[in-house]
Amino acid sequence: MKMDANRRKTTKGRRRNFLFKMAATLCGKLLLRQGWLPVTHCVRHGSKAVTRHKKPMHFLKQKLLAVTEYIPPKPPVSKRRDPQVKPNQEESGLMVLLKREVQIIFQECEMIAVVHNSATNAENMLHLKHRLHKHGIAVRFFPNQVMRAFLAGSQYSNLEPLFLGPTVLLVSKEPKVKEMLQALRAVPQMVLMGACIDKNTLLSLQGVVNYSKLPSLATVQGQVVSGLSLQTSQTAAMLQHHPTHLTALLQQYLTQKGQEGTHAGSD
Template identity: 75%
Template sequence: MDILPLCKMAATLCGKFLLRQGWLPLAHCVRHGSKAVTRHRKPMHFLKQKIMAVTEYIPPKPLPSQRRVAPRVKPNLEENGLFVLLKKEVAAMFQECKMITVVHNSAMTAEDMLLLRHRLRKHGLTIRFFPNVVMRAYLAGSQYSNLEPLFIGQTVLIVSKEPKVKEMLQTLRSTPQMVLMGARIENALLSQQGLLSYSKLPSLATVQGQVVSGLTLQTSQTAAMLQRHPAQLSALLQQYLKQKAEEAAPGATEGGPKAEATAAV
């Protein structure tokens, strides 16, 4: 017996009677059909893959532009009179000054530079300006050639006849535009960290005082050790003579009366 017509008839009757009363059916018969999936791609055959790989288009590499600008060649600088004069001034500065510091100027205004000069001059420090070409030309043939890479861009030299690293660092602490690069102090090349370590060392007068006090203490100890044995020897000899004199004195006093009594008998 087919059930589908009975279900349809029951649904029709329920729909007529229930709709009149304002009710809805408790269940509906819904038929779900299968969905056809037709978008699955089939894998390409390996022979076709090989043919596609062999026949793949490879675009040619673009040719270099014919209008490319040639690199600029720096002209050879001729040593004119001003160049030679500046080079002599640099040589004289390296001979007279014991401290030469290379500082990078990072967009410092003229007013700030004037104030910095005034502060440095209080400690006996001077700011010097030389072209980088002149400095590199001098350093290339000198024993300080390792300073040559520091002269790039706007550079300033802070020089003094005596090494005053501590005063210079205290002055540059208030000007962040001046970046310390390196220095030459008494024929020794120092980096930024080396300058910081050098500033923590005691002054020359303090070191000389420590050396003199140490030498004085050593000489006094040596003199005391040399005088100790003769003094001890003389003290022992004096004690020995004193003991001998004390031993001889009672015998002499006792022997005198005995000798007189014997002579009288």
Template identity: 60%
Template sequence: MHLLKQKILAVTEYVPPKRPFPPGAYPSETKRVQEESPFAILLKKQLEKMFQDCKMVAVVQNNACNAEDMLTLRHRLYKHGITVRFFPNPVARSFLSSSVYCNMAPLFIGPIVLFVSKEPKVKQMLTILRASPQMILVGACIDNTLLSAQGVVSYSKLPSITVVQGELVSGLTMLTSHTASLMQRHPVHLSALLQQHVKQQSSDDSVEEAT
């Protein structure tokens, strides 16, 4: 009977609840997941500056390009003012998903490198890529326009701004010259008509006097 009483008392003993930790003592799981490392924040700032400064940002997939080939590739690109940049895919997708370039985020799958330049050097980049089959162009942002790989090829076939400006100036010069010629021709033609009219009038007057 004494043993049974001890068991009952043990089962029915009051156990006070544990005191909760004060708010803010430990970060929540959600906050811990969402927080980014200082290094990731630094990389995102570099990405933001890169997109602001560079008119060409090409996304290229690296299919087992060895260190020596990559060094040669970087050197050839650098001659044309094109730089090779590396960013972790999660950091790149995180930056892109909250920017105006969000449609580029799906391109960052697998081993990715970026070819960037302050001015679009599309023809030079494509020429170098043709000599590096292990590097595959998957897309690019050129002049704030997202292009597929085929779109980049089509862009490279467009005439340069210098050529377009030259053709425009040539066309305007020709138009101005033609307009000036027309403006000069009409007064001369009018003067000739007036002289002819005066001669004809004088001839008619002479005939009338003779009769």
């Protein structure tokens, strides 16, 4: 009897579990089809136990670290030397000779251009000299100290800030600006900074470019002469127009009078 009772309990339990599973699956499918989701989800997380805590540093250790902290030394203040020659310092013979040569260049040349040399190799410099020599432009090298000493007390003192780093002078007795710019385009390492044109005109880079776009002196003189000749010819034609017109009218009047006299004599 006990065996039968146990079998009945187990069969009832199995049926109950089977019915619960079937109901759960059916309810889940129906609810998912209708788009219903449960409001809360049960998610189980593992416990995160903190096993280590950062201990505060002892005050003696803090004092020791503060005392032994590395303090880098301050960089020394660099004293810039004045590149100009001091008045109480005597100039060397070479410097006097170079200053005299620079003075002669500024007196004789109509174009003096300051070019910054940005690491141009010897081959490019040789080609540039050859191109400039075709147009009568020379390349001259002078130390910046000499140029500043000469420009400091002259009328060209505004050119003094251009002499920083390696510089080159392009000089010619005639202002051949267009030819110089064409030659410098082939060497991008040579950068034009400014120029002195016609001995009294100081120009920047943009001023030099604008000056190169101007027509030549011969072209301007031809345009002026042609304009003046045109005006004089027009004035002479206007002055001669009235006497010529009057003479033609008188001539026509005389011919008409002669024709009328012949007709009257024949009648």
